[in-house]
Amino acid sequence: MKKSLTVLTAAFVASSLLTSACSKEAPAAEGQGAKPVDPVLNETGYPIVKEPVKLQFFTGRNSGGAENFNERMLWKEYAKKTGIDVDFQLVNFENLSEKFNLAMSSGNYPDAFHTARISTNDIVKYGSQGMFIPLNGMIDKYAPNFKKLLDQYPAIKKGITMPDGNIYSVPLVYEPDFYAVLISQKLWINNDWLTKLKMPVPKTLDDYYSYLKAVKNTDLNGNGKADEIPYGGVGTGSLLEVLKGSFGLMNKGTNHRNVDVDPATNKLRFIPTDPRYKELLQYLNKLYTEGLIDKDITTIKNPAFAAKGSQGIYGSLVTTFPSTVMGQKQYVIPAPFEGPHGDKLFTNIQNPLVQPGAFVITDKNKHPEATMRWIDYFFSDEGQQNFFMGFEGVTFKKTADGKLNYTDEIMNNPKGMEQGVMKYLTWPGGSYPGYVTKKYFKAVDEETNNQHKVLGDSLPKENWPAFTYTVEESDQMKTLWTDLNTYIDGMTVKFITGAAPFSEWDNYTATVKKMKVDEYMKLYEGAAQRYQSSK
Structure with missing residues (x-):
């Protein structure tokens, strides 16, 4: 994965080649000069502010995650430490895009977006309009921990630097060799x-x-009942993504789920209309029609899936960790299955720069420097410990050799460790801004992490980062992909469940072509060429 970071570094050199509508200078963030204009700011130490400050954050959450961040011990204690009281306004991930777009279009947006999964396209768009403030100067002056990470991994800095030269966001980054979370x-x-x-x-x-x-x-x-479920998951997409590698698909990683490179031609391939994708759907259709996939697969949500899983009735499933999500420790990771053409890849792997837009500060924020100091804490050693492990004597205990372990209350929670954690902390569900390392992310024990070694030799040789587009290009991509994605997703489910017979495949591919997939691929090709020329 360290090699992948080098690749990522090269990838974003291409951003300098972009001709962007966002070349218009975004307004500088208040307080980026030599001296902050905010009179309540303490530039170092704690509290961060000289008098209490209240901020409002739009915050994404997993539907099975903590229900009230404001009442969790982590945030109560951090408010005492900093003098900053954050009102976390929670939005389920399922509704995140809709709510985000509504907030931005209406102008009724908060001081910051936290755990918001903001795309690079939206970062470019709203940064160029001045609604997201640039962080460059504030990172240098008020974010020593985050700056240290950027200095250690220049690829990350390049990955969050937009075509106009500004950094508008604080990302979620995974330790490069932490396969269990990547x-x-x-x-x-x-x-x-x-x-x-x-x-x-x-x-x-x-x-x-x-x-x-x-x-x-x-x-x-x-138990004398036929209640065993051969395969379970949330939606048909989870198994689809995991098995793509068995058909040689998605060979550039998960940043490019629908486009990869055809090894036979060395040209870009649109996966959803490729013959191998059809073969994958036919395989899944066989499993579904023979009752080998949970009958509730298309409607079940994460809480119900975890509840079912805690009963130990799944023969196979796709999730993060059954031990932490469901309290089930009897599951193992198989090596990638060999497919009909001899492929046995595992391509469902993320790039270490997981969420470029995990946190942004908006122009509504009257205390941007204080907010920068607030988020920087979670890139420090102490901040990572508090965020992931909580507080000594309450959520974790320290062994004689200095290792940290969750308390028995958390580890022995009958519904799984994550359920025990959520009484105090809010990390379950992911997408938060910060740095995830093996040292503090104890949702993965050493044994579980070692299981991922069976996938090591089967990972993509080149894991592409997300491409960066100009404002004009991203607008065109979004317009084209919105309709394409809706149609493709709908037909994919229909093919798997049998609602659409495979005799309709040719009509499906023809419809995709009519929906201007060639124009979409032309834009993609341009971005790919910029990426290749930067290497």
């Missing part, structure tokens, strides 16, 4: 049930099918 969603198989069935871990797609059939036809939990 590979977020992965397939797990119930090892106890493999043992009962006297079956080895599946190596091919056919093996996996045979295992799922055996789960369906065997009373593996011994």
